[in-house]
Amino acid sequence: MSKHLTKRAEDYSKWYNELVVKADLAENSAVRGCMVIKPYGFAIWENMQKELDRMFKETGHQNAYFPLFVPKSLFEAEEKNAEGFAKECAVVTHYRLQNDPDNEGKLRVDPEAKLEEELVVRPTSEAIIWNTYKGWIQSHRDLPLLVNQWANVVRWEMRTRLFLRTAEFLWQEGHTAHATKAEAIAEARQMQEVYATFAEEFMAMPVVKGAKSESERFAGADDTLTIEALMQDGKALQAGTSHFLGQNFAKAFDVKYTSKEGKQEYVWATSWGVSTRLIGGLIMTHSDDAGLVLPPKLAPIQVVIVPIYKGQEQLNAISEKVAIIVQDLRAKGISVKFDDRDTFRPGAKFAEYELKGVPVRIAMGNRDLENGTVEVARRDTFEKQTVSRDEVVEIVANLLEEIQENIYTKALAFRNDHITEVNTFEEFKDVIENKGGFVAAHWDGTMETEDKIKELTKATIRCIPNDAKEEEGTCVLTGKPSRKRVLFAKAY
Amino acid sequence: MSKHLTKRAEDYSKWYNELVVKADLAENSAVRGCMVIKPYGFAIWENMQKELDRMFKETGHQNAYFPLFVPKSLFEAEEKNAEGFAKECAVVTHYRLQNDPDNEGKLRVDPEAKLEEELVVRPTSEAIIWNTYKGWIQSHRDLPLLVNQWANVVRWEMRTRLFLRTAEFLWQEGHTAHATKAEAIAEARQMQEVYATFAEEFMAMPVVKGAKSESERFAGADDTLTIEALMQDGKALQAGTSHFLGQNFAKAFDVKYTSKEGKQEYVWATSWGVSTRLIGGLIMTHSDDAGLVLPPKLAPIQVVIVPIYKGQEQLNAISEKVAIIVQDLRAKGISVKFDDRDTFRPGAKFAEYELKGVPVRIAMGNRDLENGTVEVARRDTFEKQTVSRDEVVEIVANLLEEIQENIYTKALAFRNDHITEVNTFEEFKDVIENKGGFVAAHWDGTMETEDKIKELTKATIRCIPNDAKEEEGTCVLTGKPSRKRVLFAKAY
Numbered sequence: 001m002s003k004h005l006t007k008r009a010e011d012y013s014k015w016y017n018e019l020v021v022k023a024d025l026a027e028n029s030a031v032r033g034c035m036v037i038k039p040y041g042f043a044i045w046e047n048m049q050k051e052l053d054r055m056f057k058e059t060g061h062q063n064a065y066f067p068l069f070v071p072k073s074l075f076e077a078e079e080k081n082a083e084g085f086a087k088e089c090a091v092v093t094h095y096r097l098q099n100d101p102d103n104e105g106k107l108r109v110d111p112e113a114k115l116e117e118e119l120v121v122r123p124t125s126e127a128i129i130w131n132t133y134k135g136w137i138q139s140h141r142d143l144p145l146l147v148n149q150w151a152n153v154v155r156w157e158m159r160t161r162l163f164l165r166t167a168e169f170l171w172q173e174g175h176t177a178h179a180t181k182a183e184a185i186a187e188a189r190q191m192q193e194v195y196a197t198f199a200e201e202f203m204a205m206p207v208v209k210g211a212k213s214e215s216e217r218f219a220g221a222d223d224t225l226t227i228e229a230l231m232q233d234g235k236a237l238q239a240g241t242s243h244f245l246g247q248n249f250a251k252a253f254d255v256k257y258t259s260k261e262g263k264q265e266y267v268w269a270t271s272w273g274v275s276t277r278l279i280g281g282l283i284m285t286h287s288d289d290a291g292l293v294l295p296p297k298l299a300p301i302q303v304v305i306v307p308i309y310k311g312q313e314q315l316n317a318i319s320e321k322v323a324i325i326v327q328d329l330r331a332k333g334i335s336v337k338f339d340d341r342d343t344f345r346p347g348a349k350f351a352e353y354e355l356k357g358v359p360v361r362i363a364m365g366n367r368d369l370e371n372g373t374v375e376v377a378r379r380d381t382f383e384k385q386t387v388s389r390d391e392v393v394e395i396v397a398n399l400l401e402e403i404q405e406n407i408y409t410k411a412l413a414f415r416n417d418h419i420t421e422v423n424t425f426e427e428f429k430d431v432i433e434n435k436g437g438f439v440a441a442h443w444d445g446t447m448e449t450e451d452k453i454k455e456l457t458k459a460t461i462r463c464i465p466n467d468a469k470e471e472e473g474t475c476v477l478t479g480k481p482s483r484k485r486v487l488f489a490k491a492y
Numbered sequence: 493m494s495k496h497l498t499k500r501a502e503d504y505s506k507w508y509n510e511l512v513v514k515a516d517l518a519e520n521s522a523v524r525g526c527m528v529i530k531p532y533g534f535a536i537w538e539n540m541q542k543e544l545d546r547m548f549k550e551t552g553h554q555n556a557y558f559p560l561f562v563p564k565s566l567f568e569a570e571e572k573n574a575e576g577f578a579k580e581c582a583v584v585t586h587y588r589l590q591n592d593p594d595n596e597g598k599l600r601v602d603p604e605a606k607l608e609e610e611l612v613v614r615p616t617s618e619a620i621i622w623n624t625y626k627g628w629i630q631s632h633r634d635l636p637l638l639v640n641q642w643a644n645v646v647r648w649e650m651r652t653r654l655f656l657r658t659a660e661f662l663w664q665e666g667h668t669a670h671a672t673k674a675e676a677i678a679e680a681r682q683m684q685e686v687y688a689t690f691a692e693e694f695m696a697m698p699v700v701k702g703a704k705s706e707s708e709r710f711a712g713a714d715d716t717l718t719i720e721a722l723m724q725d726g727k728a729l730q731a732g733t734s735h736f737l738g739q740n741f742a743k744a745f746d747v748k749y750t751s752k753e754g755k756q757e758y759v760w761a762t763s764w765g766v767s768t769r770l771i772g773g774l775i776m777t778h779s780d781d782a783g784l785v786l787p788p789k790l791a792p793i794q795v796v797i798v799p800i801y802k803g804q805e806q807l808n809a810i811s812e813k814v815a816i817i818v819q820d821l822r823a824k825g826i827s828v829k830f831d832d833r834d835t836f837r838p839g840a841k842f843a844e845y846e847l848k849g850v851p852v853r854i855a856m857g858n859r860d861l862e863n864g865t866v867e868v869a870r871r872d873t874f875e876k877q878t879v880s881r882d883e884v885v886e887i888v889a890n891l892l893e894e895i896q897e898n899i900y901t902k903a904l905a906f907r908n909d910h911i912t913e914v915n916t917f918e919e920f921k922d923v924i925e926n927k928g929g930f931v932a933a934h935w936d937g938t939m940e941t942e943d944k945i946k947e948l949t950k951a952t953i954r955c956i957p958n959d960a961k962e963e964e965g966t967c968v969l970t971g972k973p974s975r976k977r978v979l980f981a982k983a984y
Binding site: 027029030031034035036037038039042043045046062063064065066067068069070071072074075076079087088089090091092093094095096097098105106107109118119120121128131132135141147151152154156168170343 | 519521522523526527528529530531534535537538554555556557558559560561562563564566567568571579580581582583584585586587588589590597598599601610611612613620623624627633639643644646648660662835
């Protein structure tokens with residue numbers, strides 16, 4: 001594959017697809033719609049997992065693991081969930097292959113090995129988990145039940161894109177049960193907050209916190225909270241959702257508890273998840289025409305050191321000095337790679353680490369050796385400075401923090417520039433079509449209007465922001481009264 | 493469920509099944525053969541993963557993720573692997589359910605949504621991974637390729653037991669590619685060593701390192717290295733395997749590299765894995781009639797503190813002192829739980845933590861408060877001592893190390909007592925039937941003899957130990973010449 005990367009302005013979508021592959025993050029597999037997450041891409045996911053898992057545990061959650069398969073009949077228990085999820089899914093119907101007698105060396109399904117009941121590969125786990133919770137919850141003493149699962153799920157998507165929409169993806173799904181409605185609502189809000197904090201502090205990706213409209217709600221939820229991010233091409237990305245499930249699953253699976261007062265009550269539920277889709281969001285928030293730009297807090301390699309040398313003797317002298325820097329950086333918890341491969345030239349290495357979004361690059365050549373200096377380059381702005389070797393560790397540590405802050409600030413400015421208040425449908429269409437981003441508009445609260453707007457503009461309601469002000473207004477399409485602006489956008 | 497736990501001497505198998513459920517480790521699910529791993533059981537797995545993952549990374553491996561599904565045709569590429577694995581497996585044939593018009597509220601498979609090629613839910617990932625590696629490996633510079641995957645796999649087992657043999661289980665599978673045969677063999681040996689170190693140092697479970705006989709080898713491997721543990725009932729447990737795959741997969745998937753000399757060569761491969769089965773091994777190595785005994789290095793809770801009090805005032809006074817102990821233990825990296833629930837009596841709590849195998853229990857009552865003491869009890873020997881509060885942190889820290897060592901020493905003594913050298917088939921049968929454990933016997937090296945011995949005694953060759961001495965002897969069954977003793981045992 002050519003090293004050339006399509007420019008964003010030329011074809012954003014092509015730029016994205018190329019970048020994911022060229023930066024060694026992921027690739028398509030032999031299985032339609034399923035991706036292979038390559039080591040460099042998976043290392044980003046591992047860093048995300050580590051922070052999220054810590055945040056889940058700090059808020060009292062424990063991990064568990066539930067079966068990959070959901071018997072078909074369990075889906076039928078919760079009607080909306082079945083409507084929403086049990087349709088486009090991978091279905092296991094048989095449990096054996098056999099040698100095909102008509103076709104030597106080939107395998108075929110053994111017709112004798114048909115399952116009595118088909119098994120669905122989980123598209124989400126509410127059904128199997130609530131069927132299990134029935135046995136775990138008897139008393140108020142068993143509540144709250146705060147469980148998370150890291151898992152793979154499968155949704156048979158027709159159009160797939162690496163990270164953003166794949167048939168199989170990795171995610172976490174929290175499933176909690178509570179004694180009261182208020183507690184469950186507080187849990188759903190807490191997890192929206194956790195996701196927003198993670199997105200902004202670790203991914204450096206600003207998000208709008210809000211609630212979904214009814215038609216965009218999770219199947220089976222009474223309320224869906226969301227965090228919505230904005231990509232560089234002006235399209236929104238739903239980055240994480242947290243659902244208040246009411247008593248829908250408790251009733252579908254008959255999960256009751258005995259209250260302190262001795263009464264039998266249905267429990268209240270939430271579920272919440274983020275997935276490998278976040279990696280797509282990370283890429284489209286910060287990266288540029290030279291390749292990835294990774295936030296230092298999630299970068300698999302925070303600092304790369306490239307020696308510039310002629311001959312083994314110079315390399316040895318440089319390596320000796322580099323060893324000290326590497327040691328000191330690691331002592332500060334900074335991940336660093338010394339790339340002394342002799343099979344690539346420095347220029348090729350520079351391009352490779354730019355493409356891979358390593359936040360800081362240190363180069364050391366013969367002159368640096370003489371002067372006691374190194375060259376430090378930051379990926380986000382391409383700025384370079386020559387610094388004393390004695391100060392490099394301190395400078396790099398500060399620089400990593402500065403980069404984390406800078407890319408967040410830049411993304412925030414872009415996002416804020418792309419929230420446009422409109423009051424007429426002409427303006428609405430103009431902004432959606434020409435400027436992109438979020439449009440803050442009054443809406444009459446009906447599904448019909450939402451559908452009509454989607455039909456006319458391809459924009460959907462991304463959310464009703466948590467902090468939306470009460471404001472008298474009229475629906476941008478129908479002129480009916482409205483009291484809040486909601487955010488519309490085209491979305492991934 | 494009753495709190496009573498069947499005694500090991502009464503019915504070992506029943507004891508195991510009850511313990512897994514009563515100690516909240518796992519339970520059977522609504523899906524035949526698939527388990528739910530409950531939070532307490534999953535926390536053990538997380539601790540195992542953390543240490544193993546660290547060891548894999550320290551030996552140069554990176555994690556990645558490959559698809560859950562393997563197209564049927566990829567299995568056909570490697571004949572032995574297909575024989576061994578593609579048979580008893582979950583097969584996805586359709587990608588959609590629809591509402592059944594003849595059966596309101598029910599779902600059925602949409603006959604229109606039949607896959608062109610069936611997808612097998614991975615029983616192991618060699619086929620999909622080697623199909624991917626073809627694109628990753630061109631040059632000697634791409635080697636070695638050292639990749640690991642943490643994943644779920646499915647094998648359609650007819651008889652399942654929680655952790656030991658389940659249709660779906662969690663595992664890690666390493667898949668590496670090398671330029672030379674010697675490197676690949678060294679890798680397979682290194683990973684056997686990593687597994688043995690993990691088993692002995694973290695699980696406190698002694699293992700025998702050895703090679704499998706041909707008939708017990710992994711399908712598609714040239715050599716299978718194993719670590720074999722011995723359970724308390726005298727049956728062996730294969731705890732981890734590391735395979736030298738030769739060039740079998742490279743040839744099946746046409747994976748070649750250009751050598752330094754410019755020649756096209758097939759690469760050499762290994763794969764290696766351990767699974768949630770290890771949790772079964774952990775249980776059956778150390779636990780007793782009172783419940784689990786967990787090695788401190790893997791216990792989710794290392795220390796539990798139980799207050800013994802009358803009234804809120806006493807509890808407050810105790811809690812104040814406990815807070816300091818908790819803080820000091822945590823500062824030493826020791827996980828500690830203060831169980832101040834007022835819904836259970838101290839006796840019930842003691843029984844619960846014994847059942848759950850918490851290594852150290854601290855109790856503090858009113859008299860302790862007056863005397864500045866606490867009671868410290870160890871789970872492995874049930875010994876108790878009253879110690880000064882000032883010394884408790886130091887004492888507990890040492891005690892955790894002592895317990896880790898003690899349970900290993902105990903298991904090692906048991907295992908060593910259960911390796912019996914026999915020279916006649918009468919002795920062989922007698923030991924297998926009455927004493928159990930490993931039998932070290934001469935064997936003529938043929939599959940026929942191995943099969944015959946299995947048929948007569950149910951014992952199989954667990955391994956040819958790495959450290960087996962050269963020794964002239966005669967096969968215990970056929971009297972033919974043999975130069976090494978191999979280990980036989982009945983096995984899980």
